[in-house]
Amino acid sequence: MFRKLFKYDMRYIARFWWILALTAIGASFMGSFVLRYLISNFLNSDVSFAIKFMAINFLAVVAITIIAAFIVTQIFIYVRYYKHFFTDEGYLTFTLPVSRRDLLLSKMVNAFFWTVASYLLSFLCVLIFAIFSPPAEIGGPFINPIVFEKIGNAIVVAWKESGLGLIIFAVLWLATQTFSLIYSISLGYFCIALGSTIAKKHKIMLAIGLYYAISIAVSIVKNYLQTLFVTIIPDGLDVYLEGASDATVFFAEVIVTAIPCCMMAALAFAAYSATRTCIERKLNLA
Amino acid sequence: MSTPVLSCKGLCKSYKAGTPVLDKLDFELPAGKVVGLLGPNGCGKSTLMKLICGILVPDAGEITVCGEPRSEKTNAYISYLPERTYFNSWMRVDELINYFKEFYTDFDEVLARKMLSDLRIDTHSKLKALSKGTKEKVQLVLVMARRAKLYLLDEPIAGVDPAARDYILQTIIQNYNPDACVVIATHLIRDIEPTLDEFAFLGFGGIVMLSGSADEVRAEHGKSLDELFKEVFKYVP
Numbered sequence: 001m002f003r004k005l006f007k008y009d010m011r012y013i014a015r016f017w018w019i020l021a022l023t024a025i026g027a028s029f030m031g032s033f034v035l036r037y038l039i040s041n042f043l044n045s046d047v048s049f050a051i052k053f054m055a056i057n058f059l060a061v062v063a064i065t066i067i068a069a070f071i072v073t074q075i076f077i078y079v080r081y082y083k084h085f086f087t088d089e090g091y092l093t094f095t096l097p098v099s100r101r102d103l104l105l106s107k108m109v110n111a112f113f114w115t116v117a118s119y120l121l122s123f124l125c126v127l128i129f130a131i132f133s134p135p136a137e138i139g140g141p142f143i144n145p146i147v148f149e150k151i152g153n154a155i156v157v158a159w160k161e162s163g164l165g166l167i168i169f170a171v172l173w174l175a176t177q178t179f180s181l182i183y184s185i186s187l188g189y190f191c192i193a194l195g196s197t198i199a200k201k202h203k204i205m206l207a208i209g210l211y212y213a214i215s216i217a218v219s220i221v222k223n224y225l226q227t228l229f230v231t232i233i234p235d236g237l238d239v240y241l242e243g244a245s246d247a248t249v250f251f252a253e254v255i256v257t258a259i260p261c262c263m264m265a266a267l268a269f270a271a272y273s274a275t276r277t278c279i280e281r282k283l284n285l286a
Numbered sequence: 287m288s289t290p291v292l293s294c295k296g297l298c299k300s301y302k303a304g305t306p307v308l309d310k311l312d313f314e315l316p317a318g319k320v321v322g323l324l325g326p327n328g329c330g331k332s333t334l335m336k337l338i339c340g341i342l343v344p345d346a347g348e349i350t351v352c353g354e355p356r357s358e359k360t361n362a363y364i365s366y367l368p369e370r371t372y373f374n375s376w377m378r379v380d381e382l383i384n385y386f387k388e389f390y391t392d393f394d395e396v397l398a399r400k401m402l403s404d405l406r407i408d409t410h411s412k413l414k415a416l417s418k419g420t421k422e423k424v425q426l427v428l429v430m431a432r433r434a435k436l437y438l439l440d441e442p443i444a445g446v447d448p449a450a451r452d453y454i455l456q457t458i459i460q461n462y463n464p465d466a467c468v469v470i471a472t473h474l475i476r477d478i479e480p481t482l483d484e485f486a487f488l489g490f491g492g493i494v495m496l497s498g499s500a501d502e503v504r505a506e507h508g509k510s511l512d513e514l515f516k517e518v519f520k521y522v523p
Contacts, residue, residue, distance in 0.1 A: 097362035
């Protein structure tokens with residue numbers, strides 16, 4: 001049943017997302033050529049100010065398009081969740097022979113997938129700019145090879161300096177980002193669920209208010225703890241580990257890096273559990 | 287004695303503290319009956335149906351469907367028609383048929399398509415392009431095309447034209463499984479009366495004012511259910 005739910009959730013966003021993606025990619029290509037032209041001709045007095053001004057405006061539109069592609073995806077993810085669970089559509093959703101855990105999990109995985117896809121789309125758009133816009137020299141190669149060279153060099157240097165450590169820290173970073181994303185989605189879902197459970201009117205307004213209130217409270221606590229673990233304790237560790245072997249120092253650094261990851265994992269779990277409790281035990285459709 | 291299709295014990299639900307919509311409601315429904323759940327506005331008919339299919343969480347009490355406590359598993363036995371349009375409006379009727387086919391193993395696609403064709407509904411249409419009455423017909427067709435054990439129909443004919451009403455009532459009688467039970471909540475007692483085997487007049491607080499076999503009660507009182515309803519729930523100025 002989970003696969004069927006997931007398929008329908010995916011289809012809902014997929015039917016418009018490809019249009020967003022194509023628009024953003026197309027805009028990036030056009031924008032990169034405009035930027036290339038602008039860089040080459042900015043100081044050229046033969047090109048009128050009006051053309052330069054139009055080119056700059058066009059670039060602003062391209063930037064807005066790329067950002068909008070991400071924001072619109074997020075809006076659709078939350079609209080789908082709200083409509084499917086808390087409006088009249090809930091009458092179909094909650095009478096399906098499917099557990100509420102599966103219903104929520106399908107929405108979570110779907111949101112995670114499309115958010116990652118949106119990040120990758122934004123990255124691709126930036127990459128298009130990086131590759132096509134800077135001319136190596138006027139009349140030089142169409143695709144700038146410097147970008148590839150710089151990325152390759154950065155990876156080689158990092159690998160030489162850190163070796164296995166690079167992989168460990170990359171995995172920890174990836175895990176932290178993953179938990180952070182799950183927390184962010186779960187918190188959004190929780191606030192919508194709570195807003196819809198306790199309010200009769202202005203449910204969305206309440207959900208937005210709750211989201212900001214909880215986010216601010218959590219980020220204050222998180223920043224305090226992160227400062228404690230990432231700044232104060234490592235300073236103390238430097239003194240404590242003075243003269244210790246490289247392996248001991250490395251292990252201590254891994255532990256300190258893992259702490260924010262564990263904090264995000266705990267927050268993600270708490271937000272997801274709260275949403276699940278709200279939907280399984282408290283939800284009463286009007 | 288065979289297991290009742292639906293059993294409720296001590297069922298309580300209130301939206302506001304101190305004003306229960308249902309207060310310790312007890313009843314059992316056997317298979318093979320069409321039961322009318324009749325009562326004035328706000329007496330808890332829709333609330334009762336929502337509790338049975340899990341849209342609302344009861345404050346207290348037990349609900350069992352085909353001998354099993356209410357859960358997502360018992361949703362597979364229940365075919366529920368709410369009193370509102372509840373399908374996603376961007377879906378086509380064809381897509382809704384596929385949706386039902388995928389999630390409900392007891393869904394009869396051939397029957398659904400036949401009923402839609404009888405009612406002259408184009409299955410390629412998007413739901414948002416259909417009128418309110420046609421949407422309600424689509425909902426009813428999909429709900430009745432299931433081979434469920436318990437049908438919960440909340441105001442099934444309120445929004446449709448009189449010609450379609452006759453077809454829908456015939457559909458209900460002809461299509462339900464003899465091992466199933468059909469519960470119909472409505473105000474349109476006169477229209478629905480010939481269809482009913484049993485009935486219950488539900489008063490405020492979920493109190494059962496009068497219930498039994500429709501034929502027996504009619505013979506005993508010498509009045510139709512519609513007339514009896516007006517008598518029992520008469521508003522005194």
